[in-house]
Amino acid sequence: MSETSVEVLVIGGGVIGSSLAYHIARQGRTVLVVEQAEGATAPAASWASAGGVRRQGRHPAEAMLASEAIARWPTLEAELEADMHYRQGGNLLVAETEAEAEQLASFVHEQQANGFTDVTLLTAAEVRNLVPEIAMQVTAASYSPIDGQADPIRTTRAFAAAAQRHGAAYWNATAALALHVQGRRVVGVQTARGLVLAEQVVLAAGAWSNQLTDTLGIHLPMHLKAFQMLRSSSATGQTLRPVVSAVNRLLSLKQLPDGAFLLGGGWLGEPTADHRSYQLKQQAIDGNWAAACAIYPPVAQQQIARAWCGLEAESIDEIPFVGPLSGWEGLFLAVGFSGHGFAIAPAIGHNLAELLIGNPTPELAGLSPARIATLHRH
Numbered sequence: 392m393s394e395t396s397v398e399v400l401v402i403g404g405g406v407i408g409s410s411l412a413y414h415i416a417r418q419g420r421t422v423l424v425v426e427q428a429e430g431a432t433a434p435a436a437s438w439a440s441a442g443g444v445r446r447q448g449r450h451p452a453e454a455m456l457a458s459e460a461i462a463r464w465p466t467l468e469a470e471l472e473a474d475m476h477y478r479q480g481g482n483l484l485v486a487e488t489e490a491e492a493e494q495l496a497s498f499v500h501e502q503q504a505n506g507f508t509d510v511t512l513l514t515a516a517e518v519r520n521l522v523p524e525i526a527m528q529v530t531a532a533s534y535s536p537i538d539g540q541a542d543p544i545r546t547t548r549a550f551a552a553a554a555q556r557h558g559a560a561y562w563n564a565t566a567a568l569a570l571h572v573q574g575r576r577v578v579g580v581q582t583a584r585g586l587v588l589a590e591q592v593v594l595a596a597g598a599w600s601n602q603l604t605d606t607l608g609i610h611l612p613m614h615l616k617a618f619q620m621l622r623s624s625s626a627t628g629q630t631l632r633p634v635v636s637a638v639n640r641l642l643s644l645k646q647l648p649d650g651a652f653l654l655g656g657g658w659l660g661e662p663t664a665d666h667r668s669y670q671l672k673q674q675a676i677d678g679n680w681a682a683a684c685a686i687y688p689p690v691a692q693q694q695i696a697r698a699w700c701g702l703e704a705e706s707i708d709e710i711p712f713v714g715p716l717s718g719w720e721g722l723f724l725a726v727g728f729s730g731h732g733f734a735i736a737p738a739i740g741h742n743l744a745e746l747l748i749g750n751p752t753p754e755l756a757g758l759s760p761a762r763i764a765t766l767h768r769h
């Protein structure tokens with residue numbers, strides 16, 4: 392077995408690891424991505440993802456990252472030289488009662504306070520103007536026109552290809568087996584192809600990240616979740632432009648370029664005991680479908696064509712851990728994306744690559760793993 396040496400080793404070639412590798416390679420640094428399968432294959436999150444590109448409703452700790460990412464998405468296909476099925480169709484959060492409409496009015500104030508100045512409150516008539524076939528009971532909506540959607544598999548592969556064009560190396564079908572340490576410093580990774588020495592190691596292994604930190608005796612405060620998605624048969628015609636969700640239902644609904652509806656919103660399956668797969672739950676499938684039909688009746692004219700889950704680590708405060716892991720020199724985390732890492736992946740890659748060269752940006756401050764010590768106390 393050979394021994395390799397790089398400046399940065401990234402564990403995991405999903406959308407986060409690949410965005411990061413792209414940004415590191417563009418800095419002219421040597422970077423190797425070690426990926427146990429291939430990026431964006433089942434049941435990884437970047438394979439399963441709904442691909443929503445949403446700033447509206449973001450946690451304040453992600454606000455600056457979301458703004459940076461949203462500004463970048465419209466030109467990302469040209470930058471990466473790939474068709475990622477990106478569409479800036481907006482994001483619509485609907486209310487179904489007067490009480491929910493009042494909730495949305497304060498929500499819109501909060502969005503504006505976070506700097507999301509495009510977000511406005513729409514009347515029922517304005518919602519119907521935007522989405523004529525929206526359910527009759529919709530009373531109001533919060534609307535962000537600059538949000539949208541993209542294809543997560545195409546996006547992951549586009550970042551990986553662009554990273555390689557800029558000189559990044561990818562070892563697919565190669566598992567990282569253990570972090571290699573000297574004293575309190577991580578100096579490399581034992582992989583299925585041998586030991587790789589690295590000045591910096593970034594853990595971006597999604598749902599499986601704790602298997603690597605466990606080799607240091609550290610279990611990050613994250614839970615494994617199997618987020619469910621449904622895809623319908625293809626409707627003729629593009630009737631739905633924005634991504635639609637609802638104040639009081641678990642729902643995220645969008646229409647794909649081929650006319651199929653894509654349904655998600657937080658319904659859960661069950662990860663298998665070996666964390667390699669998942670089991671669907673009929674109740675969750677029925678619930679997700681019913682929520683979509685109730686909000687956008689044209690969905691009811693279709694059938695469910697496919698159901699699947701993606702495995703993702705959800706941190707206990709539901710925002711990711713991005714940055715150095717206290718107590719371990721040389722080790723950085725980009726984990727715990729909690730069901731909403733896709734939209735901000737371009738900004739995570741950029742800001743983390745800057746941090747690695749000693750240029751920390753305020754965008755990542757709220758996601759620092761330093762908060763883990765506090766979280767453990769709750």
Ligand SMILES: Cc1cc2nc3c(=O)[nH]c(=O)nc-3n(C[C@H](O)[C@H](O)[C@H](O)COP(=O)(O)OP(=O)(O)OC[C@H]3O[C@@H](n4cnc5c(N)ncnc54)[C@H](O)[C@@H]3O)c2cc1C
Pocket residue numbers: 402403404405406407408425426427428429430431432434435436437438439440441442443444445543565566567568595596597598599600603618619620655700701702703725726728729730731732733734735
């Ligand atoms: C069903 C679903 C819907 C979602 N919808 C949205 C959405 O609409 N909008 C949004 O912004 N976000 C969404 N998300 C979240 C988003 O997709 C994820 O946050 C994002 O894809 C995480 O990317 P990742 O690279 O961290 O993880 P992953 O894509 O899971 O990548 C981790 C990679 O690490 C590899 N790996 C693991 N262990 C090892 C090892 N030991 N050695 C080598 N490689 C290893 C895996 O094979 C995998 O490829 C959704 C997630 C799911 C599951």
